[in-house]
Amino acid sequence: MSIRERLSGNEATAYAMKQINPDVVAAFPITPSTEIPQYFSTYVDNGEVDTEFVAVESEHSAMSACIGAEAAGARAMTATSANGLEYMWEMVQIASSMRLPIVMALVNRAISGPLNIHSDHSDAMAVRDSGWIMLFSETNQEAYDNMLMAHRIAEHKDVLLPLMVCQDGFITSHSIENIELLETEEVRKFVGTYKPEHYLLDRKNPISMGPMDLQPFLFEHKRQQWEAMKNAKNVILEVSKEFEKLTGRKYDLFEEYKMEDADYVIVCMNSTAGTVKNVIDRLRNNGVKAGLLKVRVFRPFPGEEIAKALSNAKAVAVLDKTPILNLTGGPLYEDVTSAMYTLNMNVPTIDYCYGIGGRDVTENQIETVYNDLQNLNDMSDPYRFLGLKTK
Amino acid sequence: MKDLIEIRWHGRGGQGAKTASLLLADAAFNTGKYIQGFPEYGPERMGAPITAYNRISTTPIRVHSNIYEPDYVVVVDDTLLSAVDVTSGLKEDGAILINTTKSIDEIKPLLKGYNGSVYTIDARKISEEALGRYFPNTPMLAAIVKVTGIMSDEDFIKDMEGSFKHKFAKKPEVIPGNMQAVEVALKEVKKIQ
Numbered sequence: 095m096s097i098r099e100r101l102s103g104n105e106a107t108a109y110a111m112k113q114i115n116p117d118v119v120a121a122f123p124i125t126p127s128t129e130i131p132q133y134f135s136t137y138v139d140n141g142e143v144d145t146e147f148v149a150v151e152s153e154h155s156a157m158s159a160c161i162g163a164e165a166a167g168a169r170a171m172t173a174t175s176a177n178g179l180e181y182m183w184e185m186v187q188i189a190s191s192m193r194l195p196i197v198m199a200l201v202n203r204a205i206s207g208p209l210n211i212h213s214d215h216s217d218a219m220a221v222r223d224s225g226w227i228m229l230f231s232e233t234n235q236e237a238y239d240n241m242l243m244a245h246r247i248a249e250h251k252d253v254l255l256p257l258m259v260c261q262d263g264f265i266t267s268h269s270i271e272n273i274e275l276l277e278t279e280e281v282r283k284f285v286g287t288y289k290p291e292h293y294l295l296d297r298k299n300p301i302s303m304g305p306m307d308l309q310p311f312l313f314e315h316k317r318q319q320w321e322a323m324k325n326a327k328n329v330i331l332e333v334s335k336e337f338e339k340l341t342g343r344k345y346d347l348f349e350e351y352k353m354e355d356a357d358y359v360i361v362c363m364n365s366t367a368g369t370v371k372n373v374i375d376r377l378r379n380n381g382v383k384a385g386l387l388k389v390r391v392f393r394p395f396p397g398e399e400i401a402k403a404l405s406n407a408k409a410v411a412v413l414d415k416t417p418i419l420n421l422t423g424g425p426l427y428e429d430v431t432s433a434m435y436t437l438n439m440n441v442p443t444i445d446y447c448y449g450i451g452g453r454d455v456t457e458n459q460i461e462t463v464y465n466d467l468q469n470l471n472d473m474s475d476p477y478r479f480l481g482l483k484t485k
Numbered sequence: 486m487k488d489l490i491e492i493r494w495h496g497r498g499g500q501g502a503k504t505a506s507l508l509l510a511d512a513a514f515n516t517g518k519y520i521q522g523f524p525e526y527g528p529e530r531m532g533a534p535i536t537a538y539n540r541i542s543t544t545p546i547r548v549h550s551n552i553y554e555p556d557y558v559v560v561v562d563d564t565l566l567s568a569v570d571v572t573s574g575l576k577e578d579g580a581i582l583i584n585t586t587k588s589i590d591e592i593k594p595l596l597k598g599y600n601g602s603v604y605t606i607d608a609r610k611i612s613e614e615a616l617g618r619y620f621p622n623t624p625m626l627a628a629i630v631k632v633t634g635i636m637s638d639e640d641f642i643k644d645m646e647g648s649f650k651h652k653f654a655k656k657p658e659v660i661p662g663n664m665q666a667v668e669v670a671l672k673e674v675k676k677i678q
Contacts, residue, residue, distance in 0.1 A: 100514040211526070265549050269523035270510045272545070368547035456550045 096341065097275040103234040103266035106273055107173070107199045107259070108133035110241035112143055113281035116197075117168035117288075120148035120159035122178060125211045126263035127201035130173035153178040157185035157196075164194040165303050167293030169245065171196065175263060176203035176217045183221065189256045190225030190319065192304050195248030196256040198226075199241065202364065202415075203263040204451045212452020213263035215363070215415040218392075219425045225319050227257040227326050228393040230363040232349075235273050236390075237261040239343060242276070245285050246333045252325040260392075262365040264452065276341065284340060323394045330391055347396040349388040350403060352378065356385025358467040359404060361430055362413035363389045366448075366455050373460040384464050389426065397433030404434065409467040410443040413480070418447045423477055442470055448480035455481065486635055488544065491552045494537040495571050496561035498530050501622030505561070506537035508626050512644050513541040516636050521546050534569050541635055555579065559629050561608075561621050563587060566595040577601040582632050582674070584608040584621050589677045603678035604632050606670060615665040623663050624670035631674050638671050 101109065108130045111119065119138075121131035131147075138147040146163075150156045156172050163170040174182065179200060189196050204210040205217050218228060227247060231237040240259040248257040261267055276284075292301055307315060327347065334345040351371050353359065360370050367388040377384040387403055389396075404410050412431075414424025422428065427445035434441060446463060449455045459481045466478075492509070496502025503524040510522030521540040527533065538552045556579040560571050563585035575581060580602035583592065589603060596603070608624040616623075630641050645667050649660045 100510065100520060262549070264523070264526055268526070269521055269549075270507055271521050272514065272519050365549040368549050372548050454551045456553070457548065 097277065099273050099275050100270050101234055101273050102129075102268050102270050103231075103237045103261045104129035104201065104268065105133060106234040106238040107241055107261070108137070109275065110238050110281075111171055111199075112137045113276070113278045114171075114242070114245065114285050115143045115282065116145055116171045118146045118148065118160065118163035118170040119172065120150050120156045120163070120170065121172045121174070122150050122153045122156050124153070124175050124178035126203055126213075126267045127173045127175040127178070127199060129267070130199050130201070153181040154185060157182035157189060160196045161185060161189050161192065161194055164189075164196050165192065165293065166295045167290050169288040171198065173199035173201065175201045176205050179217045179221060180205060186221055186224050186226065188304065191315070193254040193319070193322070194256060195245065195254055197241070197244040197248055198256070198258040199237075200258045200260045201263045201267045202260050210451040211263070213265050213415075214417075214450050214452070215260075216417060218258070218260050219416045222393060222425055225255060225323070226393060227253075227255055227323070227330075228391070229257065229259050230390055230392055231259060231261040231266070232365055232367045232388060234261075234266055234269070234271050235343075237266060238273060238275070239337065239341070239345065240390075242281055242284065243333050243337050243345070245288070247326065247330050249288060249290075250325075250329045250333075251291065253322050253329050255319070255322050255326060260364065265365045274341070280340065284337070326394050327391070327396060345390065347391045347399055348403070349386075349390060351386040351388065353385040353387065353403060355383055356406075357383040357408040358464050359385045359387055359407045359410045360413060360460070360463060361387045361389065361400070361404070361410060361426065362415075363392065363426065364415070366413060366415070366460075369455055369457055370460050373457050373464065377461070377464055382464065382468065392426075395429050395433075397429060398437065400430060401433040401437045401439055404430070404441055405437075405439055407441050409470045410441055411446055411463045411467055412443060413446050413448050413463070415449045416447070417450055418445070418477065421477070442473055444470065444473070444476045444478060446478050446480040453481050486541075486633070487556070489540065489542040489546075490556045490633060490635070491554070492539040492541070492557045492559065492629065492633070493552050493555040494539075494559045494561065495565050495569055496535055496537070497565065498533045498535050500561050501620060502535055502559075502561045502625075503537045505559075505622035505626045506539050508622075508648060509539050509629065510541075511648060512630065512641060513539075513635055515644050516640065518542060518635075519544060519546050525551060534565055557582065557629065557633055559625055560584060561625050566592065570597065572596050572599040575599060575601065580604055580632055582606065582625070582629055584625055593678075602676060604628065604674055604676050606674045608670070611666050611669045611673065615669065616659070616662040623666045627667045627670035628674035631671050641671070642667060
């Protein structure tokens with residue numbers, strides 16, 4: 095039985111964590127993710143979960159505590175944003191190289207500086223090749239659902255990689271919206287008990303973890319991480335199918351909205367996708383064949399699948415919600431266009447840097463993107479800015 | 486009620502406009518609607534102008550942006566009338582609700598040519614009489630429910646009793662005062678244009 099509720103994205107995430115009942119949560123508060131450990135610590139205090147809550151003194155320690163707990167054989171979780179994630183950066187790579195399926199809620203916020211507490215994806219993009227699986231969420235519902243699927247994916251024996259569930263700071267993290275929740279019993283049955291094959295507290299099979307790894311084997315171990323990331327794609331699909339059976343809510347590597355006959359396509363992630371859908375419906379009433387490809391699984395990047403889904407478009411716009419300072423396009427644009435190049439596709443594709451530091455993303459802005467796509471005569475100006483103030 | 490109504494709140498930090506928008510979302514949710522309630526976070530300082538938003542819809546809400554063309558505007562502090570462009574984008578077939586003791590002649594010049602409905606309420610008097618202190622958000626919440634007609638007075642009163650029991654579980658002594666503020670506000674909100 096699903097439960098009709100209204101929760102903010104942070105409340106939904108904390109509630110998912112409560113239903114999962116992990117062994118350890120270690121976190122340090124940082125806006126806009128602070129509420130997650132705050133709500134969760136209330137559950138701990140009320141005795142509603144069995145979790146050991148570690149109130150660490152920094153994010154570096156939060157990730158270190160998760161690594162220690164997970165290596166010992168426990169299920170560990172954390173939540174952070176922006177500079178908090180940057181401060182744990184060193185340990186983020188250690189977690190993935192030790193193949194520890196830690197799950198993190200990342201509430202996306204602009205990285206300083208200058209200081210800004212609002213949403214963009216610069217924090218997630220700064221760790222995009224750290225060996226973590228990265229799921230993005232349009233709504234509080236998706237943040238909740240992705241969190242319920244997270245451990246099943248991360249802990250799968252063919253994967254064993256840490257995973258982060260992303261959502262937009264404030265825009266979904268602090269907005270109260272309708273949501274369908276599962277009963278806690280159903281969640282616990284779906285998520286299951288964590289039974290690691292190798293762990294430090296297994297006294298009968300003593301091992302050491304994270305030792306020095308020089309010329310003879312580091313390369314091979316990195317290749318194994320690559321294999322795990324490759325395997326993750328199928329595991330994500332399997333788990334998503336099982337989740338659909340349980341809830342009726344369908345999840346894939348990406349979501350296609352009105353893509354069957356779409357000429358003009360926007361590719362984006364997180365909360366902007368909902369706004370794009372509204373614009374598409376309006377444009378379709380005026381005969382414009384507009385479509386959306388919303389990336390859910392950003393790592394592993396489903397490049398081939400995305401390129402194929404875009405192959406019939408006349409023009410594509412990729413929306414990158416991160417400052418682009420390299421002069422060659424944002425991370426999502428680079429991934430999409432290199433996947434197209436590999437498949438020998440030549441669909442005109444332009445990039446928009448948008449929504450930086452919480453700049454509001456409006457339906458009017460999105461409409462101008464579709465207008466640009468319909469009038470895309472040459473590719474001399476592929477790197478653009480959306481919603482930027484001009485004099 | 487229309488299929489989608491959009492409401493913009495203007496208040497000052499500390500007056501509870503954000504809480505009121507979340508309580509309104511709660512109340513509409515309890516009538517079976519799809520809702521959004523979200524503040525626009527700026528510098529969080531007592532007294533600084535703040536904005537909060539509500540969408541209330543009969544169908545799922547997908548848009549994730551601020552509201553630029555609201556059906557209703559709620560002004561929790563009338564000093565904002567000259568400081569903030571409160572009628573910006575406000576639809577003429579909508580309404581503005583203002584916490585004030587001023588007359589329409591005093592308010593009119595501050596509304597920048599807005600010709601739609603204007604409602605006022607003295608939330609200070611209601612709050613001070615019912616609660617002994619100035620918490621404008623409860624009367625303003627009741628008044629906007631009345632103005633928008635998203636639910637009947639009876640349903641709203643019942644709903645607020647439930648919310649306050651939950652919200653003030655640790656200080657139940659403030660519940661009767663808050664309920665009084667709700668009931669008086671439902672009666673006293675008046676249309677002056």
